[in-house]
Amino acid sequence: MRIERLGFEDWTAALPETGFEVFHTAEALSVLNRYATGDLILLGGYRGDQLVAMCPAFIRQTSGLRVISSPPPGMSVPRLGPILMPTSPKRRKQEKVNREFTSGILDELNAHSSGTLCRMICAPEVSDPRPYQWADLSVEPSFTYRLSLNERSTDDLLASFSQSLRREIRSGRDSDLDIEATGVAGGETVFRETTSRYAEQAEHFGVTWPYVRDSIIALDERARVYIARDPDGEYLGGIITLFSNDAVYYWLGGTRASYDGVSINSLLHWKIIRDVLEDPPIDSVSSYDLVGANTERLCRYKSKFGADLVTYYTVESDGLAMSAAKGAYQWMNRITDQLSGD
Secondary structure, X not given: OEEEEOXXXXXXXXXXXXXXXXXXXXXXXXXXXXXXXOEEEEEEEEEOOEEEEEEEEEEEEEOOEEEEEEOOOOOOOOOEOOEEOOOOOOHHHHHHHHHHHHHHHHHHOOOOOOOEEEXXXXXXXXXOOHHHHHOOOEEEEEEEEEEEOOOOOHHHHHHHOOHHHHHHHHHHHOOOOXXXXXXXHHHHXXXXXXXXXXXXXXXXXXXXXXXXXXXXXXXXXXXXXXXXXXXXXXXXXXXXXXXXXXXXXXXXXXXXXXXXXXXXXHHHHHHHHHHHXXXXXXXXXXXXXXXXXXXXXXXHHXXXXXXXXXXXXXXXXXXXXXXXXHHHHHHHHHHHHHOOOO
């Protein structure tokens, strides 16, 4: 397999119709390229003239180490890593593409060189991480909840929720609060209020407003901000969502709040789900990714939605040096997971 470096234009033209995360889009990657530490490299794997795999990677030098990451740490990007696009439906040929591309990008990135650390958090569509194990990288499973919305009615979905969640949603129907989809201005409110909430708890929020703002602007119809307000217009809570061609993702916001004894987060999630069913920005969206099912306390809430538990994999360099470098990545994952809690 031939590995080539791609520009944003070629990347956009080659992106498949399905099977990628929202941060795989050139719009999101271009913003990450401006704000994340390190240099972005876009890699494509060719068999002849056919592009069959892609992978973005960020490379940076820190504390005498060369770090390869996909996604970059500290940017609240839950997953990135490779995209596989084999042209054959045959298992043997799909596995060959996976093996050859894995080997090719690790060689192109010089991932096995002394003093180099490599870490990728792959999308759930990358279901076979064995080539990374065979390349002496460690592989660990993680989980997220994905709620299927394909050809389902609101009544069907509501019936699949837990009794307590159904009760909250039905109570919310009778309340006088307002939930609306907004844009950048609403995103700033969500960011400001979430930052304040974390400061009150002596915790660091992680990302900056310019980065969040530019992501919302660049993603355009792939980003929606949901704001809940009381009858006097006072802000109660909000969630920033992002859209791939397959799924809507919780991204930022969702701090704990209630109104008349009802969880604001529950009503926000329900509004997001209803909008995908009734007015999606991208017609092919068919699931809601709650982004994370790895923290026991948060899973007690997220499991109420009756979503499927979906596996994805983290692949990384092994050994003591990598163990010492995991702190920043683990912190990023905790922040991403915590922000979607209730």
